[in-house]
Amino acid sequence: MKPAVAIVEPETPGNIGTIARAMKNFGMDDLKLVNPPEIERDGDAYGFAAQARNDVLPNYDEVSFDELVENYHTVGMTATTNEDASRHVRFPFTTPRQLADSLAEVETETVLIFGREANGLTNDELARVDEVCSIPASAEYPALNLGQAATVTLYELRDLTVEECQLPDVERERANEAEIEGFYETFADLLESSGHPEEKRPKAMRMIRRIIGRAHPTGREITTLRGIVRRANQRTEASDVRRTTCNDR
Template identity: 35%
Template sequence: MTSSDPSPAIILCEPQMGENIGAAARAMANFGLSDLRLVRPRDGWPNEKAVAAASRADHVIRAVQVFDSVEAAVADLSFVYATTARDRDVTKEVRGPVHAAAHLRALEGQGVRAGLLFGRERWGLNNDEIALADEILTLPVVPEFASLNIAQAVLVIAYEWRKAGFEAVDGGLPFGMPERSPPATKDEILHLFEHLETSLDERNFFRPVEKKEHMVRNLRAIFQRMSLTAQEVRTLRGVIATLEGRPNRPTKVKGPKPRRKSGPAAPADAEG
């Protein structure tokens, strides 16, 4: 039985640990792959540890196919990448994950079934198994520490495969930025300034008086840099109204109000 899923098959050759199988299944589910094939798993199949490690990737686990040989596992595939970080005597093209992911997507578009062959935890793939593949796929790891856990390798390649399916660099995110209120109009910004400056003027903020014009410009420059939305302007005016002790902010402020003769004065200097 073979999968009709057009996405590439993930083939694990003689995996030893059920936990690695389960973690690989979870990585596949994270990025939209579902065709998992096992070649002679050491502890047989099904495997309770694999099910537990799969962490709800049940659809991948239920569809697992088990084969007696790599040849049987790749029989229905037309193109196979062998994943390895070691130098081999086999002369084949060596590709990185970005190139391979784009190529796999192109093959899908042509209706061509493809697969990714992963080796054993301890020593990977042998030359005969690599010879069954069309090309070698390797990751840009540090040469002195090139060995990856199988599930980690599946995760990286599945991630690149999914990315290659979107036109945008960061396409396919599960959620985007929340919808913002439209940008505030200049009229709304000017009314915010008037409201703020009137409230500050009433509380003797602009001292010394001869520096008021410069201080006002500095305050306006601060808010202009923020690219405020209409909702943000309303929120700021609500804050000012609350500090003024008003139950609701005024809808408009037209010009400065006469200064009160008495009241708390907070020394301040808005020059920066």
């Protein structure tokens, strides 16, 4: 079930548009605003919303915090703190990834509640929500801005909200063994023509096999690599011929 997204007392219309856009990116459409600023059609909210200006943003509901608590399973979004089990305002918390896993197991009307740009949700507000969710970040600077926090969170929940994510059309089939063995043969030729110490060549070949084996290259990739190594081998051999010719004079 797709969660709703609520923003409590947002100060900057542009952040509302940014979050609406992130909702559109990751398949969500139910936006709630608690005491929002004026949202103008030609202002920053619509400017930052991109395609979400056509559906997510104009269809937002203005609600109170009480309404969220009374009608939804509430998840308060907050920065991590140094609190521990002795205090339960912001602890324990789940990460967005853990939240996605837990919501996948239940059917309940959920709302993700994001706080104010300057100071987030108050302790009183956090005390009223059902659970707290935080994004792990550097202890030196754990606070993300509002738009970043919402985008990261909604991305982690995408499996709940997007039936099929759009992925780039990339060739993923591994090159066949004949192509890969051909590359090894060309590489072995380069070791010989470049004067790599003969006693070290078996070790070098094992190393390159391990590297290529871990990489699982595509046919195009191994063909390109083989072409580069072949060209290097040709240059090495041509250089040897020139040196031999000069020495014979």
